[in-house]
Amino acid sequence: MSEKEYYIPNGTYWPIIGSVGISTLLVGFANQMHGASWGASVMALGFAITVFMLFGWLGQVVSESVNGQYNQQVDRSFRWGMSWFIFSEVMFFAAFFGALFYARALSVPWLGGADNNLFTPELWNGFSATWQQIAFTTPGTTLQSGTAISIPTKLVDATGLPALNTILLLLSGVTLTFSHHALRSSKRNQVIGWLIATIALGSAFLGFQVAEYGHAYADGLKLTSGIYGSTFYMLTGFHGFHVTLGAIMLTVILFRVQKGHFTADNHFAFEGVAWYWHFVDVVWLGLFVFVYWV
Amino acid sequence: MTTVTASHDEHHHGPEKGLMRWVKTTNHKDIGTLYLWFAFVMLLIGGALAMGIRMELLQPGLQLMEPQFFNQLTTMHGLIMVFGAIMPAFVGLGNWLIPMMVGAPDMALPRMNNWSFWILPFAGGILLSTFFMEGGAPAFGWTFYAPLSTTFAPDSTDFFIFAVHLLGFSSIMGAINIIATVLNMRAPDMKLMDMPLFVWTWLITSFLLIGAMPVLAGAVTMMLTDRNFGTAFFDATGGGDPVMFQHIFWFFGHPEVYIMILPAFGVVSHIIPTFARKPLFGYSSMVYATASIAFLSYIVWAHHMFLTGMPVAGELYFMYATMLIAVPTGVKVFNWVSTMWRGSMTFETPMLWAISFVFLFTIGGFSGLMLGIAPADIQYHDTYFVVAHFHYVLVTGALWAIIAATFYWLPKWTGKMYNEGLAKVHFWWAVISVNVLFFPQHFLGLAGMPRRIPDYALQFADFNFISSIGGFAFGASFILFTYIIVDCIRNGKPATARPWEGAKGLEWTLAAKAEYHSFNTPPSKELIKSESQHS
Amino acid sequence: MSSVIIIVIIVGILLALGSGLLGLLRGGSAGSDKMFRSLVIRVALSLFLFGVLMLSGYMGWIEPNVVVMDATIAK
Numbered sequence: 001m002s003e004k005e006y007y008i009p010n011g012t013y014w015p016i017i018g019s020v021g022i023s024t025l026l027v028g029f030a031n032q033m034h035g036a037s038w039g040a041s042v043m044a045l046g047f048a049i050t051v052f053m054l055f056g057w058l059g060q061v062v063s064e065s066v067n068g069q070y071n072q073q074v075d076r077s078f079r080w081g082m083s084w085f086i087f088s089e090v091m092f093f094a095a096f097f098g099a100l101f102y103a104r105a106l107s108v109p110w111l112g113g114a115d116n117n118l119f120t121p122e123l124w125n126g127f128s129a130t131w132q133q134i135a136f137t138t139p140g141t142t143l144q145s146g147t148a149i150s151i152p153t154k155l156v157d158a159t160g161l162p163a164l165n166t167i168l169l170l171l172s173g174v175t176l177t178f179s180h181h182a183l184r185s186s187k188r189n190q191v192i193g194w195l196i197a198t199i200a201l202g203s204a205f206l207g208f209q210v211a212e213y214g215h216a217y218a219d220g221l222k223l224t225s226g227i228y229g230s231t232f233y234m235l236t237g238f239h240g241f242h243v244t245l246g247a248i249m250l251t252v253i254l255f256r257v258q259k260g261h262f263t264a265d266n267h268f269a270f271e272g273v274a275w276y277w278h279f280v281d282v283v284w285l286g287l288f289v290f291v292y293w294v
Numbered sequence: 295m296t297t298v299t300a301s302h303d304e305h306h307h308g309p310e311k312g313l314m315r316w317v318k319t320t321n322h323k324d325i326g327t328l329y330l331w332f333a334f335v336m337l338l339i340g341g342a343l344a345m346g347i348r349m350e351l352l353q354p355g356l357q358l359m360e361p362q363f364f365n366q367l368t369t370m371h372g373l374i375m376v377f378g379a380i381m382p383a384f385v386g387l388g389n390w391l392i393p394m395m396v397g398a399p400d401m402a403l404p405r406m407n408n409w410s411f412w413i414l415p416f417a418g419g420i421l422l423s424t425f426f427m428e429g430g431a432p433a434f435g436w437t438f439y440a441p442l443s444t445t446f447a448p449d450s451t452d453f454f455i456f457a458v459h460l461l462g463f464s465s466i467m468g469a470i471n472i473i474a475t476v477l478n479m480r481a482p483d484m485k486l487m488d489m490p491l492f493v494w495t496w497l498i499t500s501f502l503l504i505g506a507m508p509v510l511a512g513a514v515t516m517m518l519t520d521r522n523f524g525t526a527f528f529d530a531t532g533g534g535d536p537v538m539f540q541h542i543f544w545f546f547g548h549p550e551v552y553i554m555i556l557p558a559f560g561v562v563s564h565i566i567p568t569f570a571r572k573p574l575f576g577y578s579s580m581v582y583a584t585a586s587i588a589f590l591s592y593i594v595w596a597h598h599m600f601l602t603g604m605p606v607a608g609e610l611y612f613m614y615a616t617m618l619i620a621v622p623t624g625v626k627v628f629n630w631v632s633t634m635w636r637g638s639m640t641f642e643t644p645m646l647w648a649i650s651f652v653f654l655f656t657i658g659g660f661s662g663l664m665l666g667i668a669p670a671d672i673q674y675h676d677t678y679f680v681v682a683h684f685h686y687v688l689v690t691g692a693l694w695a696i697i698a699a700t701f702y703w704l705p706k707w708t709g710k711m712y713n714e715g716l717a718k719v720h721f722w723w724a725v726i727s728v729n730v731l732f733f734p735q736h737f738l739g740l741a742g743m744p745r746r747i748p749d750y751a752l753q754f755a756d757f758n759f760i761s762s763i764g765g766f767a768f769g770a771s772f773i774l775f776t777y778i779i780v781d782c783i784r785n786g787k788p789a790t791a792r793p794w795e796g797a798k799g800l801e802w803t804l805a806a807k808a809e810y811h812s813f814n815t816p817p818s819k820e821l822i823k824s825e826s827q828h829s
Numbered sequence: 830m831s832s833v834i835i836i837v838i839i840v841g842i843l844l845a846l847g848s849g850l851l852g853l854l855r856g857g858s859a860g861s862d863k864m865f866r867s868l869v870i871r872v873a874l875s876l877f878l879f880g881v882l883m884l885s886g887y888m889g890w891i892e893p894n895v896v897v898m899d900a901t902i903a904k
Binding site: 006008009010011012013014015016018019020022023026027029030033034057073076077078080081084085087088089090091092094095096098099102103106107108110111115129134141142143144145147149222223224225226227228229230231233234 | 310315319400402409412413419441444445453466471473507516520541542
């Protein structure tokens with residue numbers, strides 16, 4: 001399409017299908033949490049509709065792009081859209097990192113009696129404000145919700161699996177950079193090889209992360225282990241979710257590379273997904289430093 | 295340049311036939327209309343809840359409802375008005391106006407634009423459905439502080455949480471779209487400093503939305519896991535902290551306040567120059583003031599929390615930072631007044647709303663300054679003074695600007711004129727009743743009446759009675775408003791392309807009723823210059 | 830000291846990542862080059878950070894987060 005024309009896409013049903021899918025998913029989830037027997041099946045239905053919508057919508061965009069219906073201006077709009085979408089993800093993670101820093105630097109020390117908060121021993125007899133092992137000498141203390149607090153018997157070991165996982169994810173950043181370089185020099189076979197390596201490293205990361213959860217769970221570190229367990233699982237969990245998304249997107253990109261959708265000068269989808277992967281990688285580094293180490 | 299649609303040529307000339315037009319549409323004018331009607335319906339629902347609140351407060355004692363139901367009314371009134379009425383109304387205005395104002399044929403990402411809207415009815419439906427659930431709707435106030443919203447909340451809270459997720463998703467997509475439109479679809483010859491102020495304020499608001507809404511999503515996600523999966527983010531027994539909820543919430547909540555008022559500033563900056571027949575005074579200072587307010591809004595959040603336990607250094611910092619916001623806001627008020635100075639003023643309906651905005655919003659701004667003084671806030675906190683303050687900025691601020699914009703651009707949307715006489719009656723009716731409604735609440739608060747209570751001590755009876763009477767009158771004014779709008783759409787006299795002789799802006803160069811696809815070819819440099827706000 | 834170095838490297842990584850985003854935003858061959866260069870820097874810095882972390886941990890300059898924050902116990 002010529003640069004002299006504005007492009008306005010025709011209407012589709014995908015948005016309304018997406019709304020139905022996501023709403024069904026969430027209503028099913030809420031009912032599932034409240035013990036409705038049908039909750040899970042409604043959730044699954046909503047999930048299926050959402051996935052159908054994603055594939056249908058993005059598939060249509062890809063085919064319109066391949067047919068040459070888009071011009072430079074549309075390309076730039078996609079760039080703006082993708083960039084600010086990722087920024088909103090950054091802010092979402094920032095909320096959880098903020099909770100981690102606040103608890104670590106302020107609220108847990110305050111609960112332990114730091115500064116002038118002298119009342120804590122009166123409120124909770126035998127409360128010990130240790131970072132990973134929030135503990136009570138009085139047995140049977142529960143959260144306000146009535147859930148028993150699970151006190152971990154061992155601390156998370158930063159030098160074992162987490163360090164290995166860090167290496168894996170960092171290497172995936174390296175292989176992705178090689179793939180990116182190969183794409184810019186129009187060497188399709190190398191692009192494909194390095195992309196496959198990246199996806200493999202990402203999948204290995206996810207596998208080890210599941211193993212790591214298994215160990216932590218066996219040692220008693222659960223979502224119900226107080227603020228450390230909460231931030232640990234929520235941060236690493238959301239990160240794992242984003243790695244999964246990134247790996248799926250890389251796989252889609254892999255197929256598109258095989259079909260020859262990209263050229264050395266024009267490969268926005270590749271760049272967008274690559275940047276997303278680097279972003280997920282950096283989030284992990286932040287997690288590794290702040291959740292496991294410092 | 296010409297506009298090309300994806301596959302079918304018939305889209306060139308007009309909308310699709312039938313109801314599916316509204317479901318599938320990628321047209322910014324259709325989507326803007328959908329947003330505005332959705333916001334209007336939510337405004338009426340939220341207003342009905344407010345009528346319930348004022349009826350209960352008409353006299354001391356429990357008159358009509360259980361306290362629990364009263365709390366549901368205040369909570370849902372706040373949530374519906376903020377997320378269902380004010381925000382969608384401004385997105386609707388943005389959708390309608392921004393492409394026309396920057397000389398673009400449509401929004402940058404039209405299909406996503408459609409999705410941003412079509413999430414809203416589902417989210418609104420889920421939110422409203424909580425009224426009919428066991429245990430009733432959320433009853434913890436629109437700020438949903440933990441542990442009221444976690445440990446002590448009804449089951450319906452989880453539905454509320456998901457509704458907030460969806461609304462946030464919609465707002466983020468809307469904001470991304472506006473950024474991409476302004477920065478990428480703007481007419482090639484329009485420089486950033488040629489853009490009308492409504493475009494500027496919405497651009498800056500979009501950055502606030504993208505920065506703040508994901509944090510809200512994080513906050514409600516933590517609520518969700520605290521409620522259902524045993525995490526302890528907001529539970530001190532597990533090392534968390536309920537005050538942390540307030541920090542995260544207000545990190546979203548304070549930018550949110552400016553999300554609702556910055557586009558209003560933009561609207562007023564269009565209307566006042568038009569009816570003063572003078573260029574806007576201090577255009578560039580308006581832009582810089584808007585940007586400063588947006589920046590400051592991110593670093594003042596804990597002034598909502600002076601009484602929740604903060605180190606004194608924190609209180610001082612947040613107090614001084616809050617005071618700073620008065621400077622750029624003062625610049626804006628000064629500029630509006632200076633624009634009117636020695637202007638050839640006439641007082642058509644949009645101008646009446648805009649001038650009363652300047653007066654009444656300034657009252658709300660000053661009471662905000664009073665609340666921002668940490669030692670004084672100990673007296674005002676959680677009283678009706680706070681209620682009076684934020685209704686002056688949100689009703690006579692944000693909502694006033696929305697109504698002003700509606701009258702100002704209605705001719706461009708419909709090609710018809712509204713009934714000027716009736717509209718003036720409506721204005722005076724609304725502006726008097728709204729002050730009867732909210733002004734006495736300042737005195738109630740200063741005398742110590744707490745907010746969010748269904749019953750009160752006898753000494754508050756008279757002012758509450760006055761306030762309620764004002765409330766009913768103000769509520770009734772929307773019947774007239776509805777009539778004026780519908781009457782304009784159905785029987786209005788044809789309008790000219792530029793119904794306000796002093797109006798500047800690219801949108802007034804279009805046909806009386808803007809074409810379905812406008813600016814298929816970008817406007818010329820000369821046109822942009824002659825229609826810009828500083829000439 | 831090593832925690833200061835770690836923070837500085839993290840800030841560097843974030844800057845490189847952000848500059849990559851700006852390159853992505855700009856598009857075209859200039860943007861593409863900028864993005865690629867920034868991402869190479871970010872990968873190199875990340876590997877360096879990992880090395881610093883492991884070395885500091887091994888040498889005992891920093892210790893994994895096992896901190897008792899309890900003022901009452903400290904007394």
